[in-house]
Amino acid sequence: MDxxxxxxxxxxxxxxxxxxxxxxxxxxxxxxxxxxxxxxxEDVEAAxxxxxxxxxxxIGSAIDAANxxxxxxxxxxxxxQLGGIDIYVHNTSAKPQKKxxxxxxxxxxxxxxxxxxxxxxxxxxxEGGGSLVSIGTTATAEHFASGSGSYSAFKAAxxxxxxxxxxxxxxxxxxxxxxxxxPIMVExxxxxxxxxxxxxxxxxTQKTHPGGDLGVPQDVANAVAFLSSDAxxxxxxxxxxxxxxxxxxxxx
Numbered sequence: 094m095d096x097x098x099x100x101x102x103x104x105x106x107x108x109x110x111x112x113x114x115x116x117x118x119x120x121x122x123x124x125x126x127x128x129x130x131x132x133x134x135e136d137v138e139a140a141x142x143x144x145x146x147x148x149x150x151x152i153g154s155a156i157d158a159a160n161x162x163x164x165x166x167x168x169x170x171x172x173x174q175l176g177g178i179d180i181y182v183h184n185t186s187a188k189p190q191k192k193x194x195x196x197x198x199x200x201x202x203x204x205x206x207x208x209x210x211x212x213x214x215x216x217x218x219x220e221g222g223g224s225l226v227s228i229g230t231t232a233t234a235e236h237f238a239s240g241s242g243s244y245s246a247f248k249a250a251x252x253x254x255x256x257x258x259x260x261x262x263x264x265x266x267x268x269x270x271x272x273x274x275x276p277i278m279v280e281x282x283x284x285x286x287x288x289x290x291x292x293x294x295x296x297x298t299q300k301t302h303p304g305g306d307l308g309v310p311q312d313v314a315n316a317v318a319f320l321s322s323d324a325x326x327x328x329x330x331x332x333x334x335x336x337x338x339x340x341x342x343x344x345x
Contacts, residue, residue, distance in 0.1 A: 097323030099124030103180035104171050104214065106158065106206070109136040111279045112228060113184040115310035116317045121149035123318055125180065128171035129153040150175075158185040159201040161209040168213045178217035180321045183207045183227040183251070188283075189244040199247040207251055215262065222266040224321045227255040228313075229273035231336050234344075248273075252332060259330030268329040270320045275336025278307045303338040312337075 103120045107113040108129035121127045121144055129144075131137050134155035144151040152174055157163040172178050185206055187198035211218075211225060218225065229252040232245035252271050259269040276298055278284050284307060288295040299306055316335045319325055334340060 094324055096123055096318060098318065098321065101125040101179040101321075102128075102172075102175040102177050103182065103321065104128045104130075104168060104178055105182040105184060106130055106164075106210070107185035108182075109133075109140040109153075111282055112274065112277065112310050112313050113182075114140065115314035116182055116184065117151070118144055119311070119314040119318045120180065120182075120321065121151055122147075123322075126150035126175050127152075128167075128175060130156045130158075130167050132157065158206050159187075159198065161201075161205055164206050164210050165213040168210060172214070172217045177220060178214050178223060179221055180224050180226070181211065181214045181218060182317060182321070183210065183225070183255075186228075186244065186248070189242045196243045196247075199243045203247040204250050204254070208254060211258070211262075215265070215267070218267045219262075219265040222326075223268070224325075225255065225258065225262065225267055225269045226317050226320050227251050227269075227271050228317075229255075229271045229332065231273050231275045231334055231340050233273065234334075234342060235340055256330050256332060263329050268320075268325070270325075270328060270330065271332040272313060272316045272320065273332055273334050273336070274308065274313045275334065275339035276302075276307045277310060277313060277335075279310055298339075301339060302336075306337070308335060308337055 103125045105117045108117040109131040117127050117129050137153040137155050141151050141153045154167045156167045187202040230248045233249040255271050313335050
């Protein structure tokens with residue numbers, strides 16, 4: 094299937110490693126020009142060089158995702174360099190915070206950067222019938238043994254706001270969808286640490302997947318690429334679970 098991503102201009106937040114990196118690489122492989130960002134300049138430079146090696150156009154900047162001015166500056170600069178924005182992928186998260194006073198980090202990085210970032214990108218996105226994809230989590234739909242907290246609470250807010258914008262921004266030609274991963278084995282990520290530190294819990298989680306294993310970043314990236322593409326032009330307001338059947342609810 095031709096996804097029609099060739100020539101598109103995509104911005105992916107938090108994209109030098111993990112899910113964001115897989116998403117950026119997949120969009121670039123499909124022919125899109127991609128702008129990435131992350132906290133550390135060295136990581137951004139290395140990622141741009143690696144992803145551009147095959148001929149793709151990949152640019153990037155080091156930003157503070159907790160600072161909306163920094164996010165907005167990256168968006169404006171990227172739009173100018175790429176000649177516009179067709180796809181905006183919101184992937185940044187402060188991850189779970191242990192102390193209540195630190196929940197403000199999730200507010201700024203998970204939610205404010207999304208709402209403010211989309212406000213900055215909206216005009217460019219609406220020019221060509223753009224696509225917004227936010228990365229959610231299946232932890233917004235079920236209570237897991239590891240417990241609920243700031244991560245799932247703010248991802249729920251991200252999901253609610255994004256899907257609500259399917260009506261608001263959808264009227265301006267911008268499709269708004271969410272991709273919600275279940276447990277994903279990311280190199281150097283949370284589940285890799287859990288596998289080493291809590292092998293029994295890890296194995297129990299594996300067994301709850303009908304297929305018997307966790308997903309990989311490419312599974313998520315493929316879903317984002319599809320929802321961003323012309324092949325999904327009539328999909329707006331969807332929350333796509335990428336969890337291998339991990340969640341047990343029946344989602345009517």
